[in-house]
Amino acid sequence: MDTLDIKKLWLAEEDEHFERKKNAETMDGIRKTICAFANNLSRSGLPGILLIGQNDDHSCGDLVITDRLKQQLTQHDNILPFPSLNLFEIEFEDCKALALVVHPSPYKPVDYDRTVYIRAGSSTKKATRSDLKRLEENQVWNSKEFELRPVNGSTINELNISWFKDEFLPLAINQETLIENNRDSVDWLRNQKFIDGNHIPTVIGMICAGKNPRNFLQGCFIQAVKFSGTINNPEDAIAQLQIQGNIAYQIKEAINLTETWNEKSSHIAGAIRKDRYAIPPRALREIIANAIIHRNYESNRPISFFWYRDRVEISNSGGPYGDVTIDNFADEKNCDYRNPVLASVVKKLGYIEQFGSGIGKAKREMNENGNPPIEFEPELGSTRVTLRYRTIK
Numbered sequence: 001m002d003t004l005d006i007k008k009l010w011l012a013e014e015d016e017h018f019e020r021k022k023n024a025e026t027m028d029g030i031r032k033t034i035c036a037f038a039n040n041l042s043r044s045g046l047p048g049i050l051l052i053g054q055n056d057d058h059s060c061g062d063l064v065i066t067d068r069l070k071q072q073l074t075q076h077d078n079i080l081p082f083p084s085l086n087l088f089e090i091e092f093e094d095c096k097a098l099a100l101v102v103h104p105s106p107y108k109p110v111d112y113d114r115t116v117y118i119r120a121g122s123s124t125k126k127a128t129r130s131d132l133k134r135l136e137e138n139q140v141w142n143s144k145e146f147e148l149r150p151v152n153g154s155t156i157n158e159l160n161i162s163w164f165k166d167e168f169l170p171l172a173i174n175q176e177t178l179i180e181n182n183r184d185s186v187d188w189l190r191n192q193k194f195i196d197g198n199h200i201p202t203v204i205g206m207i208c209a210g211k212n213p214r215n216f217l218q219g220c221f222i223q224a225v226k227f228s229g230t231i232n233n234p235e236d237a238i239a240q241l242q243i244q245g246n247i248a249y250q251i252k253e254a255i256n257l258t259e260t261w262n263e264k265s266s267h268i269a270g271a272i273r274k275d276r277y278a279i280p281p282r283a284l285r286e287i288i289a290n291a292i293i294h295r296n297y298e299s300n301r302p303i304s305f306f307w308y309r310d311r312v313e314i315s316n317s318g319g320p321y322g323d324v325t326i327d328n329f330a331d332e333k334n335c336d337y338r339n340p341v342l343a344s345v346v347k348k349l350g351y352i353e354q355f356g357s358g359i360g361k362a363k364r365e366m367n368e369n370g371n372p373p374i375e376f377e378p379e380l381g382s383t384r385v386t387l388r389y390r391t392i393k
Contacts, residue, residue, distance in 0.1 A: 009051060009099065010092045011058065014122035016042060020051040022061040024069055029124075030100075031076050035112040036124045038083035040104035041131060043138055047104065048119070053097030060095035073100055077353070080344035081107040082337075106145055107341050109135040109191065114174040114348075129181045136190050137197070146298055147341045148193060150200040151216045158216070159194065159201055159209045160246065161185050168192075168209070168248075171348045193341055203297060204341045208247050217297055219317065220244075222254055224305040226261050232306065242302075247342070251292060251351050254305060258284045261307050263389075276369065278389040279312055283365035283374075286358040287314050287385050289351045293343045294318040294383070301382075315384040362387075 012018050019033050030050060037048025052073070053063030074087050084103040089096065109116045109132060116127040116135070127135065139148075151158075165185050169178070172192060189195045194205030206213050206220075213220040222243040229236040239261070243253045263278040291303050291314050299317035306313045318338055337343050346352055359374075366374055366387065375386040 006090050006092050006099075009049065009090075010054065016119045016121060017044070017046050017048045018051070019048075019122070019124075020054045020056065022053070022055050023063055024052055024073060027072065030073070031079060031112050032117045033119075033124045034076060034083065034085070034100070034102050035079055035110050036117040036119045037102035038079070038105040038110040039108055039116065039118050039127075039135055041118040041127075041134060041138070045104060048102045050100040050102070051097060052100065053095070060093075061097070062095075063097055065089060065096055065098060070098070073098065076112075077347070078113045080111055080347060081105065081340040082344070083110060107148070107193065108139045111173075114172060115177055129183070132181065132191060139193065139197075147202065147204040147339055148196070149203050150196045150198070151203060151206050154201045154206065154216055156186070156189070156195060156199050156201060158211055159189070159205060160211050161189075161209075163246070163248075164189060164192075164194065164209045168345075168349070171350070172345075204339075204345070207297060207342060208345050210246055212244070213246060214244050219300040219302050220297060222250055222303045222305050224254070224257055224307070226307040228309060230308050230310050247292060247346065248349050251289060251346070251349075254288045255281075255285055257305075258288075276390075279371065279387050280365040280369040283362040283369075283371075283387060284312065285351070286362040286365075287374075287387065289346060290358045290362075291316045291318075291383075291385070293346055293352075294338055296338065296381075299381075311386055311388040313384060313386050315382060317382050319379050319381045319383055 009018075014020060017037070021030065024030060030052075033048070033050060037050075040046075040048075053061045053065075055061050070087060074085055076082065083105045086101040088099045088101070090099050091097070109127065116132060117124050118127045118131050118135070165188075169188055173188070183191075186195070186199065189205065189209075190197070190199075193202055194209055195201055201210065203217070206216055210216070223240075224243060225237050225240040227233065227236045228238050243250050243257075245253075258281060262281065262284075264275045266273055266275050288305075295303060295316040295318045301317040304313070304315045343352075352358060363374055366372070370390040372388045375388070377384040377386070
C-alpha cells in the first residue's frame with residue numbers, strides 16, 4: 001500500500017467497506033466483520049478493509065505488532081468457506097497499524113461459527129432470512145469454480161435430502177438460525193451451494209450429499225487394497241474393496257478400514273496398557289482427509305489406498321495447487337485449496353480441526369510413534385504419500 005493509500009485510509013470514515021479497531025482483543029467481532037466483508041451483500045465487488053491499531057477519533061491505538069498477532073488475523077478456522085485475505089503492516093505519522101484486506105468471496109454465503117454476517121452501512125449484523133436469499137441470488141454459478149458447476153443430467157432427487165437435513169444441516173447452521181429462518185430443505189440446499197438457482201445439484205452437492213456420486217463423477221471413490229507383500233502384485237492382494245458414497249461415508253469407512261488393517265503391539269506401563277501401532281491412526285486420518293479435500297474431482301481416477309506389509313501409500317489425482325508448488329509441498333506453512341467449499345464441509349463434519357495443520361500433525365504423530373518421516377511425491381497432476389511402518393516389537 002503506497003503513502004497516499006495509507007493517508008486516505010487513516011482519515012477515512014467507517015462505511016460498508018471500512019472498519020477500524022483499536023486492537024485485536026475483540027477477535028470475535030473482527031471475525032464477524034471479515035465474514036460480512038467476504039459476503040459483500042451489496043455486490044459492489046470491492047474489498048473490505050479492517051484497520052487495526054487506530055482509535056475511533058483517528059488517533060494512534062499504540063498497537064503492539066507481533067508474529068502471533070499476524071497469524072491470529074489471517075487464520076480463522078470458523079469462517080467457512082475461508083475468504084481471500086491480505087495483511088499489510090503500515091505506518092502513518094509514526095503510528096504502526098495493520099490493514100487486513102478481505103476480498104469478496106465467490107462462495108457465498110460465508111459463515112462464521114455457523115452464522116452468516118453482512119454489512120449494514122458501517123455496522124456488521126447477523127443476516128436475516130431476506131439477506132440470506134439475496135446472498136444466494138448473488139452467488140455466481142459459473143464454470144470457473146468446478147465445485148459450483150451444475151451436474152448435467154442430474155436432478156435434486158439424486159441427493160440424500162434426509163442425510164442433509166438430519167445429519168449435516170445441524171452441523172452447518174446453528175440451531176437459532178434454523179429456527180428463526182424456518183426454511184425448507186431446498187432453500188438450505190441452495191444456501192449450502194449443494195444446488196444451483198435451477199435446483200440442479202452442483203458438483204459439491206453431488207460429492208457431499210449424492211446418493212450415488214459415482215454415477216455422475218466416475219472417480220469419486222476410494223480403491224483400497226491390502227497386499228501380503230511389498231510390491232503392487234495383484235496375486236498378493238489379500239483384501240480389496242471400493243469405498244463409494246458421499247464424502248462423509250468415504251472418510252468414515254476409510255478410517256474404519258485403517259483400524260482393521262493396522263498392526264499393533266501392546267505393553268504394560270505400570271497399571272496402564274498402551275497400544276502402539278505400525279502406523280499412528282491419527283496420521284492416517286489426516287492424510288486420508290487431505291487426499292479427499294485436495295483431490296481433482298474432474299478426473300476419473302479414484303483415490304488409491306494401498307496397504308503393503310511395510311508401508312501405506314495413498315495417492316490421488318490432485319497435484320500441487322495455487323500457492324502450493326512441488327518445491328514447497330510438504331511445508332506446512334504453505335496452504336491452498338483446490339476445493340474450498342469441500343474443505344469447509346469436511347471441517348463442519350469434524351474430520352479436520354484447523355486448516356493447514358494436517359500435514360504437520362501427521363508428521364508429528366509419525367515421529368512420536370517412531371516411524372520414518374512421511375514421503376511426499378507431488379507431481380503436476382497427482383500426489384502420492386507414503387507412510388512407512390515402525391518395527392513392531
